[in-house]
Amino acid sequence: MPDDDVDDAAEAGPPLEAPAELTLDILRHSAAHLMAAAVVELFPGAQYDVGPATDEGFFYNFRLPDGAHFAEEDLATIESRMRELAKKRIPFDREVLSRDAARRLFDGMDQPFKVDIIDRMAADVNEVGVYRTGEFVDLCRGPHVPHSGHLRAVRLLRVAGVYWRGDEKNEQLQRVYGTAFFEREQLAAFIAQREEARRRDHRRLGAELDLFSFPEEIGSGLAVFHPKGGLVRKLMEDYSRQRHEEAGYDFVNTPHITKEDLFQTSGHLQWFAEGMFPPMELDGGVKYYLKPMNCPFHILIYRSRPRSYRELPLRLFEFGTVYRYEKSGVVHGLTRVRGLTMDDAHIFCSRDDMAGELSALLTFILDLLRDFGLTDFQLELSTKPEAKAVGSDDEWTEATEVLRQTALTMGLDLVMDEGGGAFYGPKISVQVKDAIGRTWQMSTIQVDLQFPQRFNLTYIDAAGREARPIMIHRALFGSIERFFGILLEHYAGHLPLWLAPLQCEIVPVQDDAPEVVEYAQGVRELMRARGLRAKVNDKPGERMQSRIRDAELRKVPYIVVVGRRDLERGDGVVNVRSTRAGTQENLLAGDLADRLAAEAAARSPG
């Protein structure tokens, strides 16, 4: 949440009346007060800034004496002091003071942040609220819980440095984050949810499952995909290519670097320079840039010869790898990287075709996402950015309206993101909710009336006149890397069968009996004949139980165990366990192969 919203929420303005009922926000804001009370006790001389409730809990900002900072260990100390204070059922006493009296009070206590907040209040505010919790006094509109005994399910979460008033030019304060609930069970559930998110973290899974890594030698935010991760990625890309081919896209390829002129013409160097890697100077001082987007290249393909209305809509698709200079503090696993591959396409069409093209596109996108097991969507419409935008208001309004109409026909929730568009046009983004309820921004569709003008794109219409096409920029995965990471978290590493690098592992009970190993290999061949990725684990010196455990940890979807008894029985029945479901079944090896092949072909989420 932006800090400038926060500053005015809890402290500024005249006091509010007592609550009709106790809300979670009131509880959490009260917990913030209690925390500040504990901090002031434990760190004499600490100055406190603001401490609101948030979606997840609450925080409070402090300045500690002598530039000191909180360490992780301090959280436990503060928390236990809070627990003691809570037990005492200390009342939250409300007082209404004149503005001047309050200012004198906080000035006398050497609390400059509070004095500053009072000074910033609107001129017509004459009275302010002050809450006392034991010794602790805070400027606050309220309301609060009656006494500290209500705060029995509180947990401090982390410390952070934050800019005063959210501006990176200001000094940094120390912030402590915490959360609070009415009941301890709710707090326990919250902690379990965080633990679940940690367990699903794609960075952890990527290492555990040997999918990808970020070698320090290469640099921050630059991933390498290992064989298993590379295979998953190939499967994703193959399927995407197939669907795009069916949907009438043409496939193109473009280089990774270009002379600066291209990005001058596109406007990237004007609007997007800080997101780009610095240029390389080649012979004669010509500057070359790594591309942060693919659009100008696709435009040049369009412009390589005169175009007829008969060719439109022209849909150019590419898995285009781009490089963006992300600030060092923001790179994060696969979801925020400096080198990424977009499933990028640009559709050139006439104005008349635009609406039809957009609704077909949105349907296409949602269908494809569903094939990957994502089913819970929300649409977001991003409008013209205030400062960074090219083109007239009329053009923006037209493009925005077309997108809005398209979004509305899908029957999904549409939320507004004012000022969130690209510099060349508004966009619809598809937000996907994952298996544990987190929302990720995924696909985007952008209508662009600017690039066709800047690059002077034309086609000859049915009447033989030159006309201007419009462009639609769109990506479904967004970035393949990011999509990969989100899928991993969505599935907690248990990829659906069609995407699993190894689909079936066959474990021989006796690995020193050639006939048993041979039998296991026969089952493997049966699987392979059905197009399944299967392997026999016949590593010597391991017990069967240990191999099963190993395959479970690698999240191999199906594990078949075969041994001498099966061989002697000779009926072709094998035992298979499903890693995801944790079940076991006995069935004919051929039937198993059929079933798995069908599951993979259906792209069932498993």
Added chain:
RNA sequence: GCCCAAGUAGCUCAGAGGUAGAGCAACGCCUUGGUAAGGCGUAGGUCGUGGGUUCAAUUCCCACCUUGGGCUCCA
């Protein structure tokens, strides 16, 4: 980019001003086991990189790189 913290074996982590340890993984031997860890042994580290202080630095100091949590940003 900013703040704080961290970086020791492939992984998870101990440790300490006198040049290092565990568990798992790897490798070898023994065990041939019927559904989530059999036993014994071996090998493995320029303690992130570069400087500085010191008789001596992996340990203390500085810079840089990388990672994490936030802040700002996310076209």
